[in-house]
Amino acid sequence: MAAAADVTPPSYHRAKAVKEFDESKMGVKGLSDSGITSIPEFFVHPPHSLSDLKLTSKAAVSLPVIDLADLEYADRRPAIVDQVKEAAKTWGFFQVVNHGLPVSVLEDTIRAVRAFHDQPRDVKAKYYKREEGRGVMYASNNDLYRAEAASWHDSLQAWMGPEPLPPGELPDVCRWEVAAWDGHARGVAEKVMELLSEGLGLERGRFKELTFSESRAFVGHCYPYCPEPDRTMGITPHTDPGIVTVLLQNGIKGLQVKHGREWVEVSPVHGGLIINVGDFLQIVSNGEYKSVQHRVVANSEKEPRISIVMFFNLSKWKGSGHYGPLPELLSPERPAIYRDFTDREFFDNFFGKGLDSKSLIEKIKIQN
Template identity: 70%
Template sequence: MAAATADTTASAYDRMKAVKEFDESKSGVKGLSDSGITSIPDIFVHPPDTLSELKPSSNAATLSIPVIDLSDLNSTDRRPMIVAQIKEAARTWGFFQLINHGVPVSTIDETLDAIKAFHEQPQEAKSKYYRRDENRGVMYASNSDLYRSKAAAWRDGLQVWMGPDPPEVEEIPEVCRGEVVAWDRHATEVAENVMELLGEGLGLERGRFKELTFSEKRMFAGICYPPCPEPERTVGLTPHSDSSFLTVLVQNQVKGLRVKHGGEWVEVSPVRGGLIVNVGDFLQIVSNGEYQSVEHCVAANSAKEPRISIVMFLNLVKWRSGSSNYYGPLPELLSPERPAIYRDFTEQEFSHNLFSKGFDSKSMIAKIKIPN
């Protein structure tokens, strides 16, 4: 038993040493991919059983996330139908794709190109942004949860906190500076429109979610999933649900995103000009379980082109007043017939759950669910 314990300890120590060496190289996964390696380092290898569970089933081949057309959003004829569509999508899928959302396709393409250009810079140009300060400012790193996860994923990311305390504009890398600032404006406008529709679906007054500051804490992530020499041995992003209130995502034409629906993984085919929106854990809690956050992941791939995605995570700034800074289901959604199914929780509890481990699925929701 003592020998087995020693072996386990040595193995864990060796892996952490390899993680530290990779991190300190500041080369990222892009650097590994560009170096021409033919096999991936052990820190990126995931258990075969885990990987086999992430494959889309043959039954899921005909499924796709709902596509919702926001044309004439404010017309008296169209709006009730759009509210009903978004409500149903948020209840049953937790994901939906928007078209005719008001953001020009040219703007989307320019933003994707700018993020790709950042990741394709030489290491010395990117390394000055390489750090692990997840809660503020500008950070470029490979795997934000690198030291907390059991196995690393095949991705690098540029992260910029755009609200409530954005960095000085000059702190954002010049190669994508204008596009990041503009995208914050576009994605926030789309998110606030969607929040209104989701709120109306719950019977809330227009603007209720914005009033509660659910669009004020915003984190921009420009993610690169480089070509992988052994995509069958790793992942681009491990299965998880977003802890945020709402997430807005745009991707290039390289496949990889998968969403869990009905116990099966469904591959999301890229639609040029489409914006993907998904429900976060916070919205599931606030809606008292009416809307569902769901597991999703990104597969590693051996395509010649990197997969580029731009993600905007939105959450609240102003927690409820009081010494405990608590949050939970909105009181106006509760009644004797529909009591709270989640308890209130503090900002400290939420942050600790998020930053004390690697990406996972709905662990916060599981912790605060009130037993039947």
Template identity: 70%
Template sequence: MAATSSYDRLKELKEFDESKIGVKGLSDSGIKTIPDFFKHPPQTPPDLKSKSSQGNTNIPVIDLSNVSSPDHRQEIVNQIKEAAKSWGFFQVINHGVPIPVLEETIRAIKAFHEKPREIKSKYYKREESQGVMYASNNDLYRAEVACWHDSLQAWMGPKPLDPEDLPAVCRKEMVTWDLSATKVAETVMGLLSEGLGLEEGKFKDLTFSDARVLVGHIYPHCPQPDLTMGITSHTDPGVVTLLLQNQIPGLQVMHGDEWVNIKPVHGGVIINVGDFLQIVSNGEYKSVQHRVLANSCKEPRISVVEFFNLSKWKGDGYFGPLPELLSAEKPAIYRDFSAQEFLENFYTKGLDSTSLIDKITINHD
């Protein structure tokens, strides 16, 4: 991986980090070769192109226009349940958010990333679990290898964020999107809850949408896209994730034993199941591996991701499969875990394919 035996990876990481130029700055500088700490071992992205599904396979698209109609709701519940079981990913259309709001959100995040370094660097820090943070690779110092993206991250809840803390260029749009995304997430969580045979409001009552972090990624043009990744293969730790993106390709989802290229539907919102939801549903819903390829296009890929998670842990401080879903025929397949265990699993390692699920699965053999 290293060019010479004298290569000092940590020194190069620190120099890149302290420059605060991000991957966007590297890309804009016109470099033809990427720094060594972005280069992934050959086995990490195994033959990126040939493993990708080249057909028309895509995640399910679910129309929510009749979600309040008693005649149609059960059919939508069934569709969401099946998508969450078999794919772990789906797109929703006619979700109630006007298309201009989606487009303005993407445009505003792009506008922030295109600001000069002097403006962006005011937000550049490494405090992941609170406030507003702009950085390249949240896990830069924990991960074995860096990825080709920069991010603006804001904790929108459970403690309300002061909008003045957000960059002016995208402040209004981020606040508006947080409100819109929360409505969509709560609608979908109601459907997912009903899909398990629970009350529509069960997940909301358990505060499954209160801890919210909004992340605006940019994947700039990469001069050597075959040597690195946009984001490595991983699962999301929380309940559900909502994703907006422009039309630049790159997102792939593992389905069966192949990577499927995800094509966003105009006006749609992509939703995926997180580890937490897989656990509390006792494995009914699936949290699946996904990744982003390094961007070979001149136009940057923009994605706006909002992660939803619970804020209030139960009285005993532990969470696990919901008791209502367990029976003699369907025993718990995961043990309970604490908030500390949940957070440590995410914040003490790089973003990778090792999820909490692997650690708490009960062996029934």
């Protein structure tokens, strides 16, 4: 069968178009607000990557929802530990409710992040840059120059730890809400990390002792209306690199999680937060917990989808500068399935390419 014809005009220069878009600092929100009816060519994804966007009706399973209300009752906690362990092993994702944060706090945080993205281009532009890994950065697609095709989202990113970020560096319109959310999300993450630690047979505070909640990155995504949602992605399939991720979102659907061979749409639970396992936790748990692929489809709703993500990672490495499976989880019956790796390997792997799935895990897996 003959290959499909390339419909890209011969005069089209992708690198030039990407650079012009980036330097305009308008983001996809600016493109969407301008009233365009077709998306720029560099946002168009190859057909093979879009072939399974339409979910089958049989994908009726849903993400586990875990109620944390009885967490501090000694007789009820073991059952919650078991639920979290099972979800982390089989799904890599779960939603938590009764986590201790009032709905008003969640709504205020979403409203503040949307307010940032709703500002005029010239107001947001002073934060637009591509200096990943520190400070505050607003940009469209952190991997814009590395990915095969751009995706339909903008992001406000702030590194909140391990060194405290001075609130004055955050944009005025969402300053106090983002600073407060750092503390709120960390509190929920540490509760969940205790449960995950207990699920591995470790002491409740082991993950905190290992600094798993000290290195934190806040990301406030905006997925504006896309005029051609069947030709692009909100975010391409990937796994998160860190320990755990805490996700807060508004009511617009879009997140999908790979479960077995099928993609499952995640329906937001009012007042709930989504937790997912990162690659790093899969490694340190020696494969007990699973980091799984997830993606966001392009938004076909007129209302923007707002997604607020807190990534948690360890901040202190072993004295040798290496990290790998926790020694206390290893035995002759359960040997390490991953080798140790360096912080340089970890960061070079993440920042040296576009979003992808488990590439570090595949590189350090011990082949039997």
